[in-house]
Amino acid sequence: MMFITCLRTCLPPKIRSLVLQKKFNPRNISGMGGGPKQASVVILPRSFAEDFEKFCQANNGALPLLCRGEPGDWKLPTLSAGLDIRNNGPQYKKYEFGSCTDNLTSLEGYSEQLKDMVVFYLGCSISPKEAMQKMGIPIRNKESHCNMAIYKTAVPCSTVGSFCCPLVVTMMPIPKDKLEAILHDIYLTRGLQGEPIHIGCPDLLGIEDRSKPDHGEPLMLQPGDVPVFWASELTSLEAVSSCRSPLAFTSAPGYTVVFDQKDKSIQVSHPGEVPEVHCISQNPLQYSITSSSSVQKIRELENIIARDPGNRGIKYLFNKDELLKASLSLSHAHSVLITTGFPTHFTHDPPEETDGPPGAIAMAAILQALEKEVAIVVDERAMSLHRKIIEDSVNQGILKTTIPLLSYQGQEIGSAFMFLCKDRDPDSPRFDHLVAIERSGRTADGNYYNARKVNIKHLVDPIDDLFLAAQKIPGISSTGIGDGGNELGMGKVKTSVKRHIKNGDVIACDVEADFAIIAGVSNWGGYALACALYLLNINNIHERYLRRAVGLPTPSSRAAAWAQALPSVIKEEKMMRILVQHQVRSGVSGNVGMEVDGLPFHGIHAEMIQQLIDVTTM
Incomplete structure (x- = not known):
């Protein structure tokens, strides 16, 4: 825990160096709120780039697009000085025509192909870990030394071009009596981007077996827990698979690229607009x-x-x-x-x-x-x-x-x-x-x-x-x-x-x-x-x-x-x-006329309707 706390204050180049030297597991970066900004990576041929950008914009809850490069641009000094996407990503997945064909620790061997490819940087999933720590709530997956459970759902993303895939989500059990307080904290620091997409039974997302996540390890619910689901940037893996590009790369689940920027808080513009559950x-x-x-x-x-x-x-x-x-x-x-x-x-x-x-x-x-x-x-x-x-x-x-x-x-x-x-x-x-x-x-x-x-x-x-x-x-x-x-x-x-x-x-x-x-x-x-x-x-x-x-x-x-x-x-x-x-007659009087339950429409009922509309539209 002390090492993670120290990492919050480390410069991103130092963190990247520790990762490349295998002195730090990049999976531990996940959930480090207030620390270095992180991103997952998608690399596609330029012919797919425009549609993928629109796909991200149409599904920004799961795929918040931080930025995209130009074809052949594997360095992005505006985000990180010295970041070279070919070797600063701890692990990549290689896709060919929609199928994952290899896991890579470097893209150095693909420099020629990358000249006609575009790099996309996606913001990482919101995690309730920091809010839970503030409230002294144990983080189950950390206690169990396992990764957060990630599931494919039956919820369709908005289709753009050849990108057509289901939403992917992360799940975290949260005590029912702490749920609203945790969501308030996340909302006040992350805005709408921090809200979960579903709270409750996984069946309603089309997740048939919560004990069998597609990535990570399942977490057992304790008495009083509620399963809470957030949209995951790993939706990008499904999107890349769906487009069947001849060649594509993504960062592997749990492995992120660290930016030189700090992860800044987002202040809510309307203090009254906070969530209730x-x-x-x-x-x-x-x-x-x-x-x-x-x-x-x-x-x-x-x-x-x-x-x-x-x-x-x-x-x-x-x-x-x-x-x-x-x-x-x-x-x-x-x-x-x-x-x-x-x-x-x-x-x-x-x-x-x-x-x-x-x-x-x-x-x-x-x-x-x-x-x-x-x-x-x-x-x-x-x-x-x-x-x-x-x-x-x-x-x-x-x-x-x-x-x-x-x-x-x-x-x-x-x-x-x-x-x-x-x-x-x-x-x-x-x-x-x-x-x-x-x-x-x-x-x-x-x-x-x-x-x-x-x-x-x-x-x-x-x-x-x-x-x-x-x-x-x-x-x-x-x-x-x-x-x-x-x-x-x-x-x-x-x-x-x-x-x-x-x-x-x-x-x-x-x-x-x-x-x-x-x-x-x-x-x-x-x-x-x-x-x-x-x-x-x-x-x-x-x-x-x-x-x-x-x-x-x-x-x-x-x-x-x-x-x-x-x-x-x-x-x-x-x-x-x-x-x-x-x-049709009035209920109390039996009259056929402009009245309900013996009360005249003009005056009583008309006034009630107008009051309701005034409250609704003001």
Whole structure:
């Protein structure tokens, strides 16, 4: 340890000399934060150089390009005086037509070929070692005298020309209770470049066996540990292999070139933009990251919708950050299934109420804009009504395009499993996330009740079964949005419903969702969830984490499309008029008119929508 500390203060030429004299293992340089700057090397024929430079720029999370030389330039005085790439690299790999054919300790014998080749210098992987040392956390691979585990993933890098390869990552186990503090420290010294690309189950990266890394040695997780993954510059080895160049060289894994520069800290330009880490799934384990400023705004949205205009006692059902965790989970989803429909007006046709469909359509609109697959499942008897609502929403500009409309009647054992999984394969779910908004929920006695304890089971299909089945299928999360405790998903708060909500002992839904969003009116929860998704996706920290630091940042044109997909007073007024046209009634009063749960749209609901939008867009 003393020797490594001394090395931090050594001049890079001295370190290079020690390496060449075999008096120091270059692998020990890795993770020496604050010490000499290091780089990995890629050498390609000039005909591949332009595409490789663009490839690095398009995937800079894994391949931060420090600089490139000119053809035949194996010395780079602007970075290091006296650095000769032919003999100052401790070890190289030689590639021919995509295959590694040799390991070399020098390139002296290839001087003639190098005259028509270009040298690229790539920044090295971010390591949490220095932050862990500051906090007194043992570094497992150092204790075990083994190298950091490195894995190929199933995450594709952005393709440029003939460069097409998967992302390569490093993994470090970090104690769960120290995770956020370590990430703060890394972020404050390295900026966005220092963030991990995934926290949680390696399966989500396509890593099938964590005990078998492609480079380095596996590390056993201790109780309380979380596996954390960073993009690795060893992605360059996969890129070189993919392009099938007649000849190419790379520095070998764990072997870097030392520059004459010091590794300088990067100060964050916006002190409020620091990462927060939140667990969004236990099966499989998955964490997400966003900024503290986004979290603050989403919490503000959650507090706004928690108002209780009907004095139902919903404050007793409220759990902090359910909106935040639900929106983070939905942000990671690729395919979302929404359900709504509460046939409380059982003597009318249609029996549906005006609470639910507007919130469902608002969520669908933002999910469409985010280019996620979205479908809606409703009762078979209500298919015609919802088809008309969707068609009218498209015609009125509320939705950009139509939404697939499904039904589920659960006539056979295992129907829910077959509905949710492709080809009955639990590893291939059709949907990543289920959302229920103002959807009648099954009680412990198997019935469905409105707020007045009237059993409406004859009007309700068993869509609850989908939520129950999802609990047993890894990779599917669920959200319930409600305002009274008898809605699907509110089983998560059923104890409080029975204790504090009128008729709660009878009407409390028994089916849980992973996240239970409580709102004074359920539509408000749908609006808030749409706004939260927008806030997350315009956030640089979250956006980079979502794309795993590969590909280019989201262009501003897409962000503008997301803003247009947000709910607005004008769009929701159109939505209410569509419902009135189809004789859908207010939930409390039973009126056909511009009201929801007995509250007038103009004034109460319009004001709520505007407040949510103001918080979101300011």
